[in-house]
Amino acid sequence: MLPLLSRSNIERIHKTSMQMLAEVGVHFPNQEALAVFREHGVKVDGQKVFLTEGQVMNAIAQAPAQFTIHARNPERNVLIGDGVPVLAPGYGAPFMVDLDVGRRAATMDDYHRLAKLAHALPNQDLSGHLMAAPGDVPANKAHLPMLHASMLHSDKPLIGSTEGSAGARHTMEMASILFEEKVGERPLTIGLINSLSPLGYSNEMLEALLVYAHHRQPVIVAALSMAGSTGPITLAGVLAHQNAELLAGITLTQLVSPGTPVVYGSTSTNLDMKTGGLAIGSPELSMMIAAHAELCRHYGLPSRSGGSLTDSHTPDAQAGSESMLSLITTFNSGIDFVLHAGGILSSFLSFSYEKFVLDDEMCGMVRHWKQGIIVDDDTLAYPIITQAAPGDNYLMEKHTLERCRTEFWQPAVNSRDGIESWMAAGRPDVAQRARQRWQKLVAEHRDPPLDPTIARQLQAFVDEQ
Amino acid sequence: MSDILEQVSTAIIEGDLDEIVDLTEDALDEDLGAEEILNGGLMAGMDYVGVEFKAGNMFVPEVLRSARAMKMSMEILNPLLVESGVQMMGKVLLGTVKGDLHDIGKNLVGMMCEGAGFTVKDLGKDITPEEFVEAVKEFGPDVLGMSALLTTTMRTMESTIKVLEEAGVRDKVKVMIGGAPVTQAFADQIGADGYASNAASAAELAKQLVSQA
Numbered sequence: 001m002l003p004l005l006s007r008s009n010i011e012r013i014h015k016t017s018m019q020m021l022a023e024v025g026v027h028f029p030n031q032e033a034l035a036v037f038r039e040h041g042v043k044v045d046g047q048k049v050f051l052t053e054g055q056v057m058n059a060i061a062q063a064p065a066q067f068t069i070h071a072r073n074p075e076r077n078v079l080i081g082d083g084v085p086v087l088a089p090g091y092g093a094p095f096m097v098d099l100d101v102g103r104r105a106a107t108m109d110d111y112h113r114l115a116k117l118a119h120a121l122p123n124q125d126l127s128g129h130l131m132a133a134p135g136d137v138p139a140n141k142a143h144l145p146m147l148h149a150s151m152l153h154s155d156k157p158l159i160g161s162t163e164g165s166a167g168a169r170h171t172m173e174m175a176s177i178l179f180e181e182k183v184g185e186r187p188l189t190i191g192l193i194n195s196l197s198p199l200g201y202s203n204e205m206l207e208a209l210l211v212y213a214h215h216r217q218p219v220i221v222a223a224l225s226m227a228g229s230t231g232p233i234t235l236a237g238v239l240a241h242q243n244a245e246l247l248a249g250i251t252l253t254q255l256v257s258p259g260t261p262v263v264y265g266s267t268s269t270n271l272d273m274k275t276g277g278l279a280i281g282s283p284e285l286s287m288m289i290a291a292h293a294e295l296c297r298h299y300g301l302p303s304r305s306g307g308s309l310t311d312s313h314t315p316d317a318q319a320g321s322e323s324m325l326s327l328i329t330t331f332n333s334g335i336d337f338v339l340h341a342g343g344i345l346s347s348f349l350s351f352s353y354e355k356f357v358l359d360d361e362m363c364g365m366v367r368h369w370k371q372g373i374i375v376d377d378d379t380l381a382y383p384i385i386t387q388a389a390p391g392d393n394y395l396m397e398k399h400t401l402e403r404c405r406t407e408f409w410q411p412a413v414n415s416r417d418g419i420e421s422w423m424a425a426g427r428p429d430v431a432q433r434a435r436q437r438w439q440k441l442v443a444e445h446r447d448p449p450l451d452p453t454i455a456r457q458l459q460a461f462v463d464e465q
Numbered sequence: 466m467s468d469i470l471e472q473v474s475t476a477i478i479e480g481d482l483d484e485i486v487d488l489t490e491d492a493l494d495e496d497l498g499a500e501e502i503l504n505g506g507l508m509a510g511m512d513y514v515g516v517e518f519k520a521g522n523m524f525v526p527e528v529l530r531s532a533r534a535m536k537m538s539m540e541i542l543n544p545l546l547v548e549s550g551v552q553m554m555g556k557v558l559l560g561t562v563k564g565d566l567h568d569i570g571k572n573l574v575g576m577m578c579e580g581a582g583f584t585v586k587d588l589g590k591d592i593t594p595e596e597f598v599e600a601v602k603e604f605g606p607d608v609l610g611m612s613a614l615l616t617t618t619m620r621t622m623e624s625t626i627k628v629l630e631e632a633g634v635r636d637k638v639k640v641m642i643g644g645a646p647v648t649q650a651f652a653d654q655i656g657a658d659g660y661a662s663n664a665a666s667a668a669e670l671a672k673q674l675v676s677q678a
Binding site for chain 1: 524525526564566567569570573617618619620648650663664
C-alpha cells in the first residue's frame with residue numbers, strides 16, 4: 001500500500017508538534033506527574049508542561065519497540081510491535097443494542113456473557129475490559145466484577161482497568177493473585193490511557209498511568225480527537241496536536257520508569273458537521289489510521305488504532321461496510337494493537353452481541369486475506385494440471401481432497417447457502433444467524449481451569465473492596 | 466415585514482457577526498421596539514435556522530455562528546427589554562458535573578439556549594454539587610442543565626440533585642440533563658425534570674420547562 005504521508009510531511013508534522021510542546025505546552029493536572037517532570041528538568045508552569053525535542057526523543061527512545069503481554073495460558077501470549085495486528089474486543093460502550101429492543105442498559109449478566117464470548121471467539125486475542133459498562137453495579141467499583149469476570153471466563157491476556165488510581169491498583173493486585181507473582185517483572189496486562197484533547201490529560205487518567213508505570217506494566221497512550229471540535233477541522237492539524245499530547249504522555253511513562261512498554265494510540269477522526277456527533281464509520285477515520293501507523297513507525301513505537309468501527313446502530317449493511325473499511329485499513333497499515341476489533345456500534349456508544357460475532361468473522365476474513373498466496377511447487381500444482389485434460393475438473397483430485405477442509409477460509413456466520421434454502425428457512429438475515437451463534441457459544445462455554453486457591457483469593461479480594 | 470427586520474433576520478441566518486450589531490442599532494434608529502426586533506428579526510431568523518438544522522441543511526458550526534450573532538444583538542436589546550418590562554425567555558445555568566472534564570456538548574447547549582433567547586451562565590466543567598447550589602442561589606436560573614460524558618461521572622448528577630434538595634433550592638429550578646451515556650430513563654430515575662439528546666433539543670426542552678414553571 002502506498003504511504004499516506006510522505007517523509008517530508010511526517011517531518012513537518014513532527015516539527016509542528018515539537019513547536020506546540022515547547023510553546024503551547026500540555027496540561028497535566030496531577031501533582032505527582034508535575035513533580036516527575038520537574039525532577040527531570042522539564043519546564044513546568046502551573047499545570048502546564050513544556051518539553052523540548054531532546055527531552056521527548058530521549059524518553060521515547062527508551063520505550064521498547066516490541067513486548068509480550070503474558071497470559072495465564074502461555075500459549076495465548078501476544079507479541080505487540082511486529083506489525084501483525086493483535087485484536088481485542090470493543091471498549092467503553094455505555095449501552096447494549098439488542099435485536100429485540102434496540103438500545104438498553106448493560107448489566108453484569110451481559111458482561112459475563114461478553115467475557116465468555118471474548119474467550120470463545122477465535123479472532124479476539126485478549127479477553128477485553130469495559131466492553132459495555134454494567135449499569136447495575138456502582139460505577140466507581142464496576143471495574144472489580146469486570147476484571148474478575150475476564151479472569152474467570154478466559155485465559156487470554158488481560159486488559160486492565162484505568163479507572164483512576166483505584167482501578168489501576170486493583171488491577172495490579174488481582175494480576176498478582178492470578179499469576180502468583182509480584183507485578184513488575186514482565187507485562188501481565190495492558191491499560192488504556194486516554195488524553196483529553198486538545199493538549200491535555202485528566203487527573204484520573206494520569207493517576208492510572210502512574211500506577212501502571214510504577215509497576216512497569218504496558219499502557220496504550222491514546223487520543224480520540226475530533227476534527228472540527230477538539231481538534232482543528234483539518235486532519236493534518238489533528239495529527240500534529242495529538243502527536244504533541246501523546247508524546248508528552250509517553251515521555252511521562254519513561255521518566256517514571258524507563259523501559260516501560262508503551263503503545264502510541266489514536267482513534268481520532270472527524271466530527272459529523274451536520275449532527276455534531278462523532279463519525280467513526282468515515283473514510284477520514286481510515287485516513288487517520290494509516291497516517292497514525294506511519295507516525296508510529298517514524299518514532300519506533302508500537303501502534304494502536306482502528307478496529308471494526310461504525311456509526312450504525314444495528315448490525316446492518318452500513319455497519320458491515322464501515323467496519324470493513326476501518327478493519328482492512330488497520331491491517332493494511334500494520335497497526336500493532338487493535339482495540340475495538342469486535343462489538344462496537346453507534347460511534348462507540350453501544351456494544352452488540354451480534355456485531356461482536358460478525359466482527360470476529362470479519363477479523364478472520366481479513367486475517368486470512370493478509371496471509372496472501374503461497375507460490376511453490378505444491379501450490380502451483382503443475383503435475384495435477386498436466387494429468388487433467390483441458391476442460392476437465394479437479395474436484396476428485398487427491399490434491400483437492402486432501403486440502404478441501406483446510407485450504408480456504410470458512411465462514412461461521414456468513415451464508416453461502418443457495419437461495420432455495422434461504423427462502424425455505426424464512427429468509428433469515430445475517431444478524432439472526434449471528435444471534436444463534438453467540439447464544440450457542442455462550443451456552444457451550446466452559447471456564448478454563450483455574451487453581452481453586454487462586455479462584456478463592458480472587459473472590460475474597462473482590463468481596464473485600 | 467419591514468426591510469430592516471428582514472436584514473436582521475438574514476444576518477442571524479447567515480451568522481453575520483460583522484453586521485449584526487449595526488443592523489440592530491439601525492433597527493432601533495428606525496424607531497422599532499426592542500421586542501419587535503427580537504420577535505420579527507432575531508427569533509424569525511433563529512426559527513428558520515432551527516428548521517434548516519433539523520432538515521440537515523445547516524451544519525453545526527453555521528448554527529453556532531447564528532446563535533453567536535443572536536447573542537450579540539441581544540446584548541444591545543436586553544437592557545431595553547428589561548426596561549420596558551418585556552417577559553424574557555428566562556435564565557439557564559449550565560455545568561459539567563464533578564469529575565468530568567468534557568464540555569463540548571454542554572457548550573453547544575449554552576449557545577443554542579442563547580440562540581433561543583435565554584440568558585445563559587455557564588459554570589464550566591468539574592463542578593461540585595456545592596458550586597451548583599451556590600450558583601443557583603446567586604444567579605436564580607429558571608433551568609439548571611447538567612452534563613456528563615462518562616458512565617463513572619453521570620451518577621454525580623443524582624448526588625447534585627440531592628444536594629440541591631438539601632439546600633432547599635431544588636424546587637426553585639427545573640433540572641435538565643444530557644450527555645452521551647444519559648437517557649430519559651436515567652433522568653426519570655434520578656428525578657430530573659427533563660433530558661435532551663442534543664443541543665437543539667436541549668434548547669427546545671428549556672423552553673418547555675420554562676413554560677411549565
